[in-house]
Amino acid sequence: MKIARFSRVGFILAAAGSAVGLGNIWKFPYITGEYGGGAFVIIYLATVLLIGFSIMIAEMLIGYLGRKDGVSSFEDLAPKNKHLWKFAGFQGLAGLFIMIFYSVVIGWIFNYIVTSIYYLPSSVEEAETTFSTLLHSSVWTQLFYHTLAFIWITYVLTKGIKGGIEKMNFVLMPTLMIILLGMFFYATSLDAFPKAVEFMFFPDFSKIDSDAFVVAVGHAFFTLSLGMGAIMTYSASMEKNSNLVKNAFWVVLLDTSIAIVAGLMLFTFLYQYGSGPAKGPGLVFISLPAAFFEMGIVGNIFAVLFFIALAFAGLTSSVSLVEPMVQYFIDRYSWSRLRASISMGLFFYLVGIIALLSNIDGFKDILTWGDKSFFDWVDYVTAAIMLPLGGLAMAIFIGFVVEKQRVEAILKPQLGFAFEAWYFSLRYITPVAMFIVMLSLIGVL
Numbered sequence: 001m002k003i004a005r006f007s008r009v010g011f012i013l014a015a016a017g018s019a020v021g022l023g024n025i026w027k028f029p030y031i032t033g034e035y036g037g038g039a040f041v042i043i044y045l046a047t048v049l050l051i052g053f054s055i056m057i058a059e060m061l062i063g064y065l066g067r068k069d070g071v072s073s074f075e076d077l078a079p080k081n082k083h084l085w086k087f088a089g090f091q092g093l094a095g096l097f098i099m100i101f102y103s104v105v106i107g108w109i110f111n112y113i114v115t116s117i118y119y120l121p122s123s124v125e126e127a128e129t130t131f132s133t134l135l136h137s138s139v140w141t142q143l144f145y146h147t148l149a150f151i152w153i154t155y156v157l158t159k160g161i162k163g164g165i166e167k168m169n170f171v172l173m174p175t176l177m178i179i180l181l182g183m184f185f186y187a188t189s190l191d192a193f194p195k196a197v198e199f200m201f202f203p204d205f206s207k208i209d210s211d212a213f214v215v216a217v218g219h220a221f222f223t224l225s226l227g228m229g230a231i232m233t234y235s236a237s238m239e240k241n242s243n244l245v246k247n248a249f250w251v252v253l254l255d256t257s258i259a260i261v262a263g264l265m266l267f268t269f270l271y272q273y274g275s276g277p278a279k280g281p282g283l284v285f286i287s288l289p290a291a292f293f294e295m296g297i298v299g300n301i302f303a304v305l306f307f308i309a310l311a312f313a314g315l316t317s318s319v320s321l322v323e324p325m326v327q328y329f330i331d332r333y334s335w336s337r338l339r340a341s342i343s344m345g346l347f348f349y350l351v352g353i354i355a356l357l358s359n360i361d362g363f364k365d366i367l368t369w370g371d372k373s374f375f376d377w378v379d380y381v382t383a384a385i386m387l388p389l390g391g392l393a394m395a396i397f398i399g400f401v402v403e404k405q406r407v408e409a410i411l412k413p414q415l416g417f418a419f420e421a422w423y424f425s426l427r428y429i430t431p432v433a434m435f436i437v438m439l440s441l442i443g444v445l
């Protein structure tokens with residue numbers, strides 16, 4: 001059987017498409033707002049460079065050497081204890097779980113694309129009411145757009161690596177970049193631009209506590225799509241003789257620059273037309289539309305374009321969140337791609353409906369446990385526990401389990417003298433850092 005592989009540029013775009021997601025444009029600006037700006041950005045950047053980049057190379061290597069779904073790759077590469085290591089590959093499940101809320105959020109974005117054409121809220125209070133009505137009472141609207149997201153994502157998956165995933169990324173990623181860059185250049189011409197630069201890059205370390213530190217590290221993981229098997233599964237379809245280090249470099253560079261461009265642009269608009277850097281998940285759904293309102297008709301055009309870019313970012317990440325499990329059923333159980341894609345799609349679609357209902361008045365009470373709704377629980381368990389655990393497993397696997405000669409054979413020519421530094425960081429720095437983050441996130445520290 002001939003296996004479809006990504007082209008070189010196709011791989012970089014698809015992996016960047018996975019990395020650049022709701023995390024960059026929706027989450028990064030609001031957590032930067034929440035944790036005080038510059039100092040937070042510096043910690044996040046340092047984590048991306050010191051930990052994220054090295055795990056990205058390790059995760060790519062597992063896929064590239066294994067050439068199969070995550071479970072089989074771990075199993076094949078482990079010199080012993082294969083049955084144990086194979087479980088690390090079930091990390092792919094985390095992607096399906098993330099999709100449970102990711103698809104619902106993409107649904108909100110679809111809704112905002114449509115409504116922004118003719119309506120923007122005239123104040124932050126009004127924007128708050130609009131968003132909270134959508135979230136807490138509009139079952140059918142949310143269900144409609146959630147269904148649309150499900151159909152789009154599943155359809156692309158049924159078309160496979162080349163005809164589906166690569167093709168979609170070839171169109172959506174450049175479009176997204178053009179929209180964001182266009183809006184960014186407009187933002188640089190506004191008076192408030194220097195203020196946004198100052199907010200994002202002038203650190204005030206008094207604002208940083210251990211919580212901010214943990215969030216910055218956790219976010220570096222989420223935004224680079226690490227620890228789940230998305231990058232690993234894509235890497236199984238990388239061309240032979242690819243340069244992993246260069247590929248990882250491009251993905252990290254694109255992901256980070258898009259987050260910074262989006263952040264600078266959004267904060268400029270919020271300073272210029274709104275109430276300054278907003279905090280919390282409502283930033284793009286509440287404060288931003290109210291700021292766009294102040295811009296008149298240009299605001300409507302910008303809002304529509306912005307939400308299109310955000311939807312594209314979310315969709316290209318979504319396919320990478322589901323593909324690991326699709327690949328698993330194809331490789332291990334010889335399912336057809338069609339059957340695997342539709343089954344996995346139906347899983348996140350149906351459970352996603354429960355997540356959606358868990359925000360709706362009337363259903364909320366039966367779908368809330370402790371202080372979190374089902375929706376929030378899924379977000380918390382995947383991001384706080386599953387991804388860091390997966391990252392830890394990958395670092396240990398390449399650092400200690402897979403024979404060093406095997407790792408060296410591929411990466412020494414690509415990393416040169418930096419190989420030993422990378423290997424050391426993977427073995428010692430990364431696991432310790434990940435462990436601390438995990439303990440803090442689940443509240444032990």
Ligand code: PHE
Binds near residue numbers: 020022024095222317
């Ligand atoms: N990186 C994506 C984002 O920033 C989310 C994601 C996480 C995608 C893990 C794949 C795997 O939104």
